[in-house]
Amino acid sequence: MSTIAIIGAAGFVGTRLVEVFCLGGGAQARPVVRQFKSLARLSRFQLDCRMADARNEAALTNAFEGCDAVVNAAVGDPRMIEGIIEPVWKACVAARVRRLVYLSSGSVHGQAPTQGTDEMTPLSDQQWYWYNNAKVRAEWKLEQLRKTRDVESVVLRPTIVFGPRSRWVWDAAKEIANGRACLLEGGKGICNTIYVDNLVNAIQLAIDKPSAAGKTFLVGDEESVTWRDFYAPICQHLKAAEPASVPAREMTAIREFSLVEKMRGISGMQKVLPLIPGSLKRAVKGALSGWSEQETLPWRLRQAGSIELSSEMNALQQCQWRLPYKRAAEELGYRAPVSFEEGMRRSVAWLDFAGFSLAR
Amino acid sequence: MAATTKVALGVVGCGAITEMYYVPTVRELERAGYVTVTAIFDPSTERVAKIGAQLIGAKQFTDFSEFVKSAPQLAIVASPAKFHAEQTIKLLESGASVLCEKPFASNVAEAEQMLAAATHTKRKLAVGLFRRFFPACNLIREYVAAETLGKVIDFEFSEGGMFDWPAQSGSFFQKKTAQGGVFLDLGAHLLDLMLWWFGDPSSVEYSDDAMGGLEINSVARFEFANGLRGRVQLSRDWELPNKYVIRCERGWLAWKVGEANRVEIGARRSSHTILGETLEDRSSAANYAESFVAQLLNCIEATSADVKLVVPGEEGIRSLRLIEKCYQRRKLLPMPWLTEAEMARARQLAV
Numbered sequence: 172m173s174t175i176a177i178i179g180a181a182g183f184v185g186t187r188l189v190e191v192f193c194l195g196g197g198a199q200a201r202p203v204v205r206q207f208k209s210l211a212r213l214s215r216f217q218l219d220c221r222m223a224d225a226r227n228e229a230a231l232t233n234a235f236e237g238c239d240a241v242v243n244a245a246v247g248d249p250r251m252i253e254g255i256i257e258p259v260w261k262a263c264v265a266a267r268v269r270r271l272v273y274l275s276s277g278s279v280h281g282q283a284p285t286q287g288t289d290e291m292t293p294l295s296d297q298q299w300y301w302y303n304n305a306k307v308r309a310e311w312k313l314e315q316l317r318k319t320r321d322v323e324s325v326v327l328r329p330t331i332v333f334g335p336r337s338r339w340v341w342d343a344a345k346e347i348a349n350g351r352a353c354l355l356e357g358g359k360g361i362c363n364t365i366y367v368d369n370l371v372n373a374i375q376l377a378i379d380k381p382s383a384a385g386k387t388f389l390v391g392d393e394e395s396v397t398w399r400d401f402y403a404p405i406c407q408h409l410k411a412a413e414p415a416s417v418p419a420r421e422m423t424a425i426r427e428f429s430l431v432e433k434m435r436g437i438s439g440m441q442k443v444l445p446l447i448p449g450s451l452k453r454a455v456k457g458a459l460s461g462w463s464e465q466e467t468l469p470w471r472l473r474q475a476g477s478i479e480l481s482s483e484m485n486a487l488q489q490c491q492w493r494l495p496y497k498r499a500a501e502e503l504g505y506r507a508p509v510s511f512e513e514g515m516r517r518s519v520a521w522l523d524f525a526g527f528s529l530a531r
Numbered sequence: 532m533a534a535t536t537k538v539a540l541g542v543v544g545c546g547a548i549t550e551m552y553y554v555p556t557v558r559e560l561e562r563a564g565y566v567t568v569t570a571i572f573d574p575s576t577e578r579v580a581k582i583g584a585q586l587i588g589a590k591q592f593t594d595f596s597e598f599v600k601s602a603p604q605l606a607i608v609a610s611p612a613k614f615h616a617e618q619t620i621k622l623l624e625s626g627a628s629v630l631c632e633k634p635f636a637s638n639v640a641e642a643e644q645m646l647a648a649a650t651h652t653k654r655k656l657a658v659g660l661f662r663r664f665f666p667a668c669n670l671i672r673e674y675v676a677a678e679t680l681g682k683v684i685d686f687e688f689s690e691g692g693m694f695d696w697p698a699q700s701g702s703f704f705q706k707k708t709a710q711g712g713v714f715l716d717l718g719a720h721l722l723d724l725m726l727w728w729f730g731d732p733s734s735v736e737y738s739d740d741a742m743g744g745l746e747i748n749s750v751a752r753f754e755f756a757n758g759l760r761g762r763v764q765l766s767r768d769w770e771l772p773n774k775y776v777i778r779c780e781r782g783w784l785a786w787k788v789g790e791a792n793r794v795e796i797g798a799r800r801s802s803h804t805i806l807g808e809t810l811e812d813r814s815s816a817a818n819y820a821e822s823f824v825a826q827l828l829n830c831i832e833a834t835s836a837d838v839k840l841v842v843p844g845e846e847g848i849r850s851l852r853l854i855e856k857c858y859q860r861r862k863l864l865p866m867p868w869l870t871e872a873e874m875a876r877a878r879q880l881a882v
Contacts, residue, residue, distance in 0.1 A: 193880075207698040207699065207703070208695060212768055215746065217743045335868040
């Protein structure tokens, strides 16, 4: 049985990939994580986990020893996204790994790609969202390294990956439950979904298919899904009304990885928070958010605040193009084994498993 | 008021709990003249040096026998749970009193040996269940006992999120070194409060998602002789509400995990909720950090004078007994996203 190293194994996609390998056989998963705390999610199974910082070539080389393939499913800030490409590649070469599968993103084409976009469409690193630019630069770095042909590599570009432990499902449910959910012009924009098991299927094909080497593939669900379609099963599960319809806004650039996100990422932060007085926490949060809330006079009518889409959602829901997976179908033999409907059924069932309905 | 004689304190284990909680606690009590930290131990030279740099004057040991020979009067045992029994018993036999971190031990049998050693040596043995020092938890206990909002009907406790403790080793996550997952780790605190507030349940149902390893999600249901029912959910996987809700005949109480001095109170026929903050007084800790200090102070006073321990070993073993009982009745949690074939394999691995 071959051994597959997984970088980012404790993330949403990585967790499911490990689960599929452990419960479905076929290959042996070797999770590679940076911090001890990331072992928590992986500890349900008896696994040969390895510790390595994905920017440390020597540590990665040790971790990849004896592996047939490596899946890079790491997430992080821009420096992380771009910074791990080269050390991972070099470690694959040093450890004689046959194939590297890199999980890029459909976001390299922007949140609302233009009509006709496919794998051949030129990319730009001057987009409005830092994440898109980081993923583009990461792909470009990999493209340069690919020229050496030392390792076979495959790039996959999924877009809205949903399923158990997906932020898309959880955040939508939270917004719906709080009465804060909204859809741009009724949610008619295209939501380029891929259920996590379909992505896992694409990863397995990308590992195995000899002719996939050196290629990049967009991957998605079988069905064409709108944002309204995406929210509907969650609303139904929560017995909530359809979200309000809002008009489109101008896109606001998200240039930087926010300071609040950086703070959240600090190890042990959640354990230290109880030690900090609530008033101080609120003050710091306000300061970090740039004091965005305007000072209001006390003489005001209490009413529900206006609902608006986040900048990312405002852009995503303007999408009018369904990213095609024709190339993946033809050259990888990719078919989405799980329908959108079934993927959603499993996702909302996970909401209950994850305690969404518990008293808050 | 500071004690007249300072207690010689030793610290066993220089991991994250010591670094984040015990070091500031010990320094405060040292400053106030209650203790002198005389010795610290950890098998890792690096960790012992790191903590040693913050506890100036303490002798640094990487050999446990040598640490014991330094004869501390009171020792904090904050090492991984699998070492608790062996280290605690050796310390008790050397004449030291012990504050042992939770979980009290790897299993009930070990905990019983620890209790026997404490009885035999006539030393004090406390368990680090510091939430019992939270004013909020004491208030809930009083309200429940006095039936202030009427009899308790049911409760729903949830605790946990994506694991974020800055663990210094992988021992937390390996079955051979950690005898349980989230239910043993967070469950030790949660079940201790449950037992303290409501007493022992008459029946238990338990399920988790361990598939050959350690559980990261678990659900337990309890019934009590008086008809009270409760549900407990713990996770190292996904953010839970982290709220304990207790429904009574005339209203409800809710406590947010970690909020040492705040309790939500609601009346049954009212849509309004009161968020109450306990007022500081001399007899209780005012907040989270002070509760930690109060816990160690209680152990110091119990060591040097005839003061009763707030959480003696006999109390600490109760939650461990219940955890073990739950593990014995363990079923696999249904995971609705798994295919039938995957679930069948999961059942095989879970055995």
